[in-house]
Every structure is written in structure tokens, then in C-alpha cells.
Amino acid sequence: MTEDGERIAADFxxxxxxxxxxxxxxxxxxxSRSVGDKSDGEESxxxxxGRRIVEILRKRKGDLxxxxxxxxxxxxxxxxxxxxxxxxxxxxxxxxxxxxxxWGHDPLR
Numbered sequence: 001m002t003e004d005g006e007r008i009a010a011d012f013x014x015x016x017x018x019x020x021x022x023x024x025x026x027x028x029x030x031x032s033r034s035v036g037d038k039s040d041g042e043e044s045x046x047x048x049x050g051r052r053i054v055e056i057l058r059k060r061k062g063d064l065x066x067x068x069x070x071x072x073x074x075x076x077x078x079x080x081x082x083x084x085x086x087x088x089x090x091x092x093x094x095x096x097x098x099x100x101x102x103w104g105h106d107p108l109r
Contacts (some may be wrong), residue, residue, distance in 0.1 A: 005069055009061065012072040014102035015079040020057035023050055035098045046102035049075065053104045079105045094106050 014056065026032050027050045036044025037083065053075060056068050082100055091097045100107055 005056050005064075008069050008076070009064075011076045012056075015037070015076045016053060016057070017109050018101065018104050018106055020054045023057070023101075024054050026101050027051060027054075031093075031098050032102055035095045036102060046078075046099050049078075050102045050104060057104075075103055078103050083107065 009062050016023075025046060032047060032050070033044075038044045049071070052071050056064070056072065058090040059068065079100065082096070082103070083105075085096065086107070087094060097107055
């Protein structure tokens, strides 16, 4: 793995704090499906990203390809930007938290 790949993987590991099993279970919930941009009419961008994250988490490092690293960068950027938009008050049952969880990050951890 290149130095850039190692940095991307480390950043991704910090951004994604849910396991593949936890994220996969979360993506099956109504709450998960209730949030995000549904430009294609059915599945939100975040929900689709969550399914991709599950795939990445289940791969061995040596099996990761360029599109995996590209998606890992995208996830890290999204999580960082979204965390800066934290609403005030209790966020336990908010679209903000649900959206982050679709991207593999539970802000209550």
C-alpha cells in the first residue's frame, strides 16, 4: 500500500466508527431509509454509500482498489463536513444523526 493509501485508510478508519455488521443492520431500518437526497427516486446517496462502505469494510487491505480508496476519501470528507453542522440539543433521533449513520459514523459514540 502506498503512503497515500495508508493515510486514506487511516482517515477512513477514524471517520467510520460502525462495524460492517452494525452498518448493514442500520441500513435495513426505516430511519435509515427516511433521510438523504433521493435524486434517483428510490435510494438516497447516503444509503447507497453505506452499502458500499459495508463492502469496503469486509475487504482485506490488499484487495482494495482505486475506486475503494476514492470512496473512502469521499466518506471521510462527508463525515468531517457533516459533523461541523451538528444541531443543538439532543441529536439521538434526528435526521442529522441518521444521515451520518448511513455513512458509517454514529456521532453518539
